[in-house]
Amino acid sequence: MAQVLDYLRCNTWPPESYSSVFNEKSPQITQYDNEIHRLEERLDKLRAERCQLTTYVDACRALFSPVRRLPNELLENIFDMCAPPSAHKLSFSDTPSEELTRLAKGHLLQLSQVCSRWHKIALETPRLW
Structure with a gap:
């Protein structure tokens, strides 16, 4: 990454080896995006389950409220x-x-x-x- 930053700062033409990075690394970025999406869906599901459990626990706690x-x-x-x-x-x-x-x-x-x-x-x- 440091070399890339050096090339960005000095405005000289980089070696051809950097031109293949787009094609080589784009599928990897897509994999990361897919994994992030999968994890976010799992997190949403866990949050929904937690919310249901919290509601249930609160309702059970209310059963023992002194006012009852x-x-x-x-x-x-x-x-x-x-x-x-x-x-x-x-x-x-x-x-x-x-x-x-x-x-x-x-x-x-x-x-x-x-x-x-x-x-x-x-x-x-x-x-x-």
């Missing part, structure tokens, strides 16, 4: 505390949109979308509505 052990009665109390202060009082100064928000109980609808258990608790607890 809370009794329904405690969750009902927590849901009740999640209500904004204006959710329990009627005010004549409320705008129509504020009144609709209060009546819709948006906080309960959000909580009910966490999981099927929370959905059931939120919808089947009369004091929350």
Whole structure:
């Protein structure tokens, strides 16, 4: 490589032996490209498998989350505390949109979308509505 750089710097005509490099080395470059492509495909596959495994491990870890052990009665109390202060009082100064928000109980609808258990608790607890 040093000789090639010398020829590039001095602008003299190189020996003919360098003219065959294109034809001799191009297939080798193609082999490298093919191997790189094969390895990149393998790497993509490994990354996808790792992602699937990570998702599975995270789901298994979530099964043992402490919140899953809370009794329904405690969750009902927590849901009740999640209500904004204006959710329990009627005010004549409320705008129509504020009144609709209060009546819709948006906080309960959000909580009910966490999981099927929370959905059931939120919808089947009369004091929350």
